[in-house]
Amino acid sequence: xxxxxxxxxxxxxxxxxxxxxxxxxxxxxxxxxxxxxxxxxxxxxxxxxxxxxxxxxxxxxxxxxxxxxxxxxxxxxxxxxxxxxxxxxxxxxxxxxxxxxxxxxxxxxxxxxxxxxxxxxxxxxxxxxxxxxxxxxxxxxxxxxxxxxxxxxxxxxxxxxxxxxxxxxxxxxxxxxxxxxxxxxxxxxxxxxxxxxxxxxxxxxxxxxxxxxxxxxxxxxxxxxxxxxxxxxxxxxxxxxxxxxxxxxxxxxxxxxxxxxxxxxxxxxxxxxxxxxxxxxxxxxxxxxxxxxxxxxxxxxxxxxxxxxxxxxxxxxxxxxxxxxxxxxxxxxxxxxxxxxxxxxxxxxxxxxxxxxxxxxxxxxxxxxxxxxxxxxxxxxxxxxxxxxxxxxxxxxxxxxx
Amino acid sequence: xxxxxxxxxxxxxxxxxxxxxxxxxxxxxxxxxxxxxxxxxxxxxxxxxxxxxxxxxxxxxxxxxxxxxxxxxxxxxxxxxxxxxxxxxxxxxxxxxxxxxxxxxxxxxxxxxxxxxxxxxxxxxxxxxxxxxxxxxxxxxxxxxxxxxxxxxxxxxxxxxxxxxxxxxxxxxxxxxxxxxxxxxxxxxxxxxxxxxxxxxxxxxxxxxxxxxxxxxxxxxxxxxxxxxxxxxxxxxxxxxxxxxxxxxxxxxxxxxxxxxxxxxxxxxxxxxxxxxxxxxxxxxxxxxxxxxxxxxxxxxxxxxxxxxxxxxxxxxxxxxxxxxxxxxxxxxxxxxxxxxxxxxxxxxxxxxxxxxxxxxxxxxxxxxxxxxxxxxxxxxxxxxxxxxxxxxxxxxxxxxxxxxxxxxxxxxxxxxxxxxxxxxxxxxxxxxxxxxxxxxxxxxxxxxxxxxxxxxxxxxxxxxxxxxxxxxxxxxxxx
Numbered sequence: 095x096x097x098x099x100x101x102x103x104x105x106x107x108x109x110x111x112x113x114x115x116x117x118x119x120x121x122x123x124x125x126x127x128x129x130x131x132x133x134x135x136x137x138x139x140x141x142x143x144x145x146x147x148x149x150x151x152x153x154x155x156x157x158x159x160x161x162x163x164x165x166x167x168x169x170x171x172x173x174x175x176x177x178x179x180x181x182x183x184x185x186x187x188x189x190x191x192x193x194x195x196x197x198x199x200x201x202x203x204x205x206x207x208x209x210x211x212x213x214x215x216x217x218x219x220x221x222x223x224x225x226x227x228x229x230x231x232x233x234x235x236x237x238x239x240x241x242x243x244x245x246x247x248x249x250x251x252x253x254x255x256x257x258x259x260x261x262x263x264x265x266x267x268x269x270x271x272x273x274x275x276x277x278x279x280x281x282x283x284x285x286x287x288x289x290x291x292x293x294x295x296x297x298x299x300x301x302x303x304x305x306x307x308x309x310x311x312x313x314x315x316x317x318x319x320x321x322x323x324x325x326x327x328x329x330x331x332x333x334x335x336x337x338x339x340x341x342x343x344x345x346x347x348x349x350x351x352x353x354x355x356x357x358x359x360x361x362x363x364x365x366x367x368x369x370x371x372x373x374x375x376x377x378x379x380x381x382x383x384x385x386x387x388x389x390x391x392x393x394x395x396x397x398x399x400x401x402x403x404x405x406x407x408x409x410x411x412x413x414x415x416x417x418x419x420x421x422x423x424x425x426x427x428x429x430x431x432x433x434x435x436x437x438x439x440x441x442x443x444x445x446x447x448x449x450x451x452x453x454x455x456x457x458x459x460x461x462x463x464x465x466x467x468x469x470x471x472x473x474x475x476x477x478x479x480x481x482x483x484x485x486x487x488x489x490x491x492x493x494x495x496x
Numbered sequence: 497x498x499x500x501x502x503x504x505x506x507x508x509x510x511x512x513x514x515x516x517x518x519x520x521x522x523x524x525x526x527x528x529x530x531x532x533x534x535x536x537x538x539x540x541x542x543x544x545x546x547x548x549x550x551x552x553x554x555x556x557x558x559x560x561x562x563x564x565x566x567x568x569x570x571x572x573x574x575x576x577x578x579x580x581x582x583x584x585x586x587x588x589x590x591x592x593x594x595x596x597x598x599x600x601x602x603x604x605x606x607x608x609x610x611x612x613x614x615x616x617x618x619x620x621x622x623x624x625x626x627x628x629x630x631x632x633x634x635x636x637x638x639x640x641x642x643x644x645x646x647x648x649x650x651x652x653x654x655x656x657x658x659x660x661x662x663x664x665x666x667x668x669x670x671x672x673x674x675x676x677x678x679x680x681x682x683x684x685x686x687x688x689x690x691x692x693x694x695x696x697x698x699x700x701x702x703x704x705x706x707x708x709x710x711x712x713x714x715x716x717x718x719x720x721x722x723x724x725x726x727x728x729x730x731x732x733x734x735x736x737x738x739x740x741x742x743x744x745x746x747x748x749x750x751x752x753x754x755x756x757x758x759x760x761x762x763x764x765x766x767x768x769x770x771x772x773x774x775x776x777x778x779x780x781x782x783x784x785x786x787x788x789x790x791x792x793x794x795x796x797x798x799x800x801x802x803x804x805x806x807x808x809x810x811x812x813x814x815x816x817x818x819x820x821x822x823x824x825x826x827x828x829x830x831x832x833x834x835x836x837x838x839x840x841x842x843x844x845x846x847x848x849x850x851x852x853x854x855x856x857x858x859x860x861x862x863x864x865x866x867x868x869x870x871x872x873x874x875x876x877x878x879x880x881x882x883x884x885x886x887x888x889x890x891x892x893x894x895x896x897x898x899x900x901x902x903x904x905x906x907x908x909x910x911x912x913x914x915x916x917x918x919x920x921x922x923x924x925x926x927x928x929x930x931x932x933x934x935x936x937x938x939x940x941x942x943x944x945x946x947x948x949x950x951x952x953x954x955x956x957x958x959x960x961x962x963x964x965x966x967x968x969x970x971x972x973x974x975x976x
Contacts, residue, residue: 153719155718155719155722158719158722158723158726159717159722161722161726162722162725162726162729165725165726165729165730165733166729168729168733169729169732169733172733172737173737176737176738176739176740177740178739178740178741179740179741179744180740181744181747184741184744184745184748185748188748188751188752191761194760196760199770199771200770208704215943216943217940217941217943217946218778219769219778219940220943234939234940236769236770236775236937236940237937237939239939241942250704250705252705259943259947260942260943260944260946260947261943261944261947268705277944278944279942279944279945297708298705305837306833306836306837307834307837307838307974309837309838309839309974310837316707316708317708318708324839324840324841325839326839326840326841327839327840327841329840331840331882338709338715339707339708339709340707340708340709342707349801350800350801350804350893360707360708360709361709370883370886374728376732376735377728377732382515383515384707391747392750392754393746393747393750395743395746395747396743396747402515402516403515404515404516404519410740410743410744410747412737412738412742412743412746413737413738413739413740413742413743413744414732414735414737415740417740417744423563423564424563424564424565424569424573426516426519426520426523426573426576427516427576428515428516435758435760435761436754436757436758436759436760437750437751437753437754437755437757437758437761438747438750438751438754439751439755439758439761440758440760440761446516447572447573447576448572449572455747455751456747456748456751463566463568463569465568465572468698469698479759479778479781480757480758480759480760481759481764481768481769481770481777482759482768482770488698488702489698494770496759496768496770496771
């Protein structure tokens, strides 16, 4: 009888929340949608029910595919209708950026192997970095002191994050987990003893980020999902399904509500998610290859993405479309990481050809190229007060530029 | 829960580089174009003549012309071409760089390009080394010797096969003409230098860990996935969008507002700590300062969110609210934030405290929100979850943003702040002073110490003040 969902049907609905990617084993924790910690969305439940009914008469895989294609085209048309002006036209009256004199100010040496990820602390001078050999080091970038070092039990620590309070770091990689290490002022303390395993995925961890406090952790994984975890208990609060391939990066929105985040993956899509409901709110698919990194614009109304196809693109969330492509014929190698300067005028992008390009976000041209690294640049992040940016590279060093 | 450790070989090795390799190949084809490409010459090398040899200078000049880039970029790209194995050096075959002089290079045959569909397997490498061993009568280069010994151990079970193959290939090679043999040797040697570099040197073909998705397999989308996609597209079509001129205009406006505050675009006052090694800029902008800088105070006026994000601004706003006797709004907002971002276990306790302090009729810090929101919130508090206060919190935030914030900006408190604000002088250090600064970089305060201090302050404030400081209680419940 339609309209009445029995307990069994409800269980089926929960099952239907499975990831789309069929090649994966479904052995991960199921989102606990019946507890009081998340709000079930009525639209979500009914649409899942609709989706999982068997093929109706007159429908076939081909007709559904045609419908998908035509809807996709219609969406593009709708988006194009409101597109009345290009970004560089709006920015015509903005004055040009004067020549920047950005140089390496610090070189942080200490990792024995490729540095894969880094994150700044809110105090604007400390940072944490993780590398291929499993070492996670907390540095005071200003004095070049290494303050803490942790050796993870796995190699390829691809994600690390500093807690907002500055009292802990989170990291993870090929161990499929994200662990939180509380830091201490005592130099001799063994940080690994107090380690807390928070996130558990079915494949490698590609990105992690604390939300506005030390108590929640957002992670993205190679198994195609993102998840929100409670650090204290390790409980899964919300999971986000929708990518059909590895999710390589995520970034939280800087808005006052702080309820959304964007993720980019190997399916060439960048998805915007609502943290409360777990719904995919918006999706953008204009890249030609894997998206390595996504970063919000300072206002939270736009975001940039860096991809293996060598381009960085800017997407506007309110206009719901791509508004700028930062590319050059001479840039052949993929971009691994992007970040905006404080005002949003400059876009710093690290590439696999060992360089960092500085783009003018509004006018779309490249302002300068920064050489210095001797291997791929894996991560670029601007410091919290915008005074500098740090780049991590496979040449085992980190550089701070200002 | 199973953790997958064995990754099936799906031809992954080419995946991360695939896109750039397609572009490189296009360039390589153009470079070898008989009309517009590079012209090779013959070169005498140890008695034999090798055809189609080009100099590094010519390659870089062609790149400069074709791609319209700077000298540095052309050299970097040239080195990449050599590192990936598309062009190989004749003279110093182990050093994979492009030198902008008369050094000789040759184009690698497409058979040996990285994008070919087979992997550079250990077995093939072993055959190559064995062949070389036979030719050089046991004298291999040191790194080759290392690899050879290693492979001899690991591929011991196949060793007869390997030696047999190597001998066959060696005999076949002898039958070729000398120039062809030399060229083929060079090509093969170059291929293996790129794919099996000496230990502890970095290879351009290193791409990191495999990604799980197999790009060559056609993606099979089932019918329920299509249905979900259709629903998603329909929702996306119906969603209201904003005109580009409006949203892009907002982006430009933001840039213009903040351009003087961006340390990359306008000088930091007094100076950028990373540049001059003097951290006055940071000490002036901490939370507990008496006088703030002009830039900081100006930034508070840009938006309510900016004011709240800066702790000093928030403190100032709080003191203004105290004068107006309307501090409960901000206190409620802070408490709701603590609830939203706090630990799951503490939700129920915090919700109860908030109800008692802010929402219950006759509460000590009763907030004034409309009846409907109040009703919904109180009802939700029966079964508190993380987002139970969202409605009330948004209402209060908007109230503060649209009304209180503007009154604050016009208030004597803020105006006083602006008048007293410092405008630090731009530092002008001499070379000697800069060196001095570099030697005396200050250590600053560790964030853990700052956090502990703040906790103590909050605890003290909680004890001292009445009504109850909700924020302190929240943090204490969290930290327990």
